[in-house]
Amino acid sequence: MDEKLEAMREGGRKLALIKRRLVELAQRERRLSRLDEQVTGWMQTAGGEPSFRTVPGYRWATCITINDEVVHGIPRGSIKRGDLVTVDLGLKFKGYHTDTATSFVVGRSTQKQWEFLKVGRRALKVALGVILPGRRVGDISQAIQTTLLTGGVYPVKELTGHGVGRQLHEEPAIPGWVTGGREMRVVLTIGMTIAVEVIYTASETKLKISEDGWTMKTVDGSLSAVFEETVAVTKRGMEVLTN
Numbered sequence: 001m002d003e004k005l006e007a008m009r010e011g012g013r014k015l016a017l018i019k020r021r022l023v024e025l026a027q028r029e030r031r032l033s034r035l036d037e038q039v040t041g042w043m044q045t046a047g048g049e050p051s052f053r054t055v056p057g058y059r060w061a062t063c064i065t066i067n068d069e070v071v072h073g074i075p076r077g078s079i080k081r082g083d084l085v086t087v088d089l090g091l092k093f094k095g096y097h098t099d100t101a102t103s104f105v106v107g108r109s110t111q112k113q114w115e116f117l118k119v120g121r122r123a124l125k126v127a128l129g130v131i132l133p134g135r136r137v138g139d140i141s142q143a144i145q146t147t148l149l150t151g152g153v154y155p156v157k158e159l160t161g162h163g164v165g166r167q168l169h170e171e172p173a174i175p176g177w178v179t180g181g182r183e184m185r186v187v188l189t190i191g192m193t194i195a196v197e198v199i200y201t202a203s204e205t206k207l208k209i210s211e212d213g214w215t216m217k218t219v220d221g222s223l224s225a226v227f228e229e230t231v232a233v234t235k236r237g238m239e240v241l242t243n
Contacts, residue, residue: 004096004165005232008193011093012100012230012241014046019100019242022062022087027106032075035087036062043091051090051097051168058214063088069217070199070207070224071159081107084117086226090168097168099195100242103225116202116223119151123176123198124227131188131196131231131238137172138184144176144198154204156224158216161197164230176200188233193241197228 022039029035040061043050050061065073065086079085088101103120105113127143140161148155161174172186174194203222210217218224231238 004193005191007094007096008098008165008230008232008241009239011048011091011096012098012243014043014048014093015089015091015098015100016242018042018046018091019087019089019102022089023102023104026079026085026087026104030078030080030106032064032077032079035064036060036075039089046091046093048091048093051092051099054092054097054168061089065215065217065224065226067223068221069210069215070156070201071216071226072214074212074214076212079106082110084109084113084223084225086224088226088228092168096166097164098230098242099164099168099228100230101197101226101228103227113223116153117225119148119153120198120200120225120227122151123147123200124196124229127196127198128229128231128238128240131233133188133190133233133235135188136184137174137186137188138178140196141175141178141184145178148176148198148200153200153202156199156201156207158207159197159199161195161228163193164195165193190233190235192233193230194233195228195230197226199226200224 086103090099155176163170201224205220230242
């Protein structure tokens with residue numbers, strides 16, 4: 001367990017730095033393919049490899065989505081000033097994966113965009129704050145759902161957070177809403193490593209898959225954002241590994 005946690009701590013710190021550099025670069029470099037190339041190089045320099053390339057059929061280091069796109073965006077095309085952008089990336093380091101995502105506006109945000117993103121950041125903070133050994137996945141889900149709905153936005157029900165470690169996607173699922181299913185009763189135990197994801201939209205809409213076969217976007221064209229951190233459950237609560 002110590003080996004796993006130390007590897008994920010180190011990998012998580014490296015991934016957090018790459019995420020910050022990517023957000024900064026996106027303010028200047030608008031070509032998504034160029035951003036993906038940079039991330040690939042940064043990960044290799046860090047001594048790791050892109051986690052997302054371990055997903056069958058996916059050959060990019062990042063998922064980058066824009067405005068009404070929600071997840072799994074192939075880094076093609078370009079972004080423009082005023083776009084709400086989500087970057088999602090994972091790093092495999094010393095045999096273990098960490099996973100993180102953030103959303104931001106290129107250039108100056110509108111009041112609507114600023115308030116929309118503020119709710120998602122708050123939801124992630126509240127969700128991480130309820131993590132303690134002995135609590136359940138459902139406590140995380142309840143925290144995300146309540147914070148989002150109170151803020152006037154809606155959790156995406158087709159997607160969830162997940163366990164992460166030797167594999168990029170492991171059990172348990174960590175939904176951002178209260179499902180009523182068995183996953184709600186999964187107990188959080190010391191040593192668990194999970195990717196907590198706040199995935200939400202501006203309206204209560206469903207998702208569709210784009211023609212590229214990967215990118216999921218809102219049916220009604222409403223805004224979407226994602227905030228995600230990989231965390232470890234500890235004696236004192238939790239430790240954010242991708243920070």
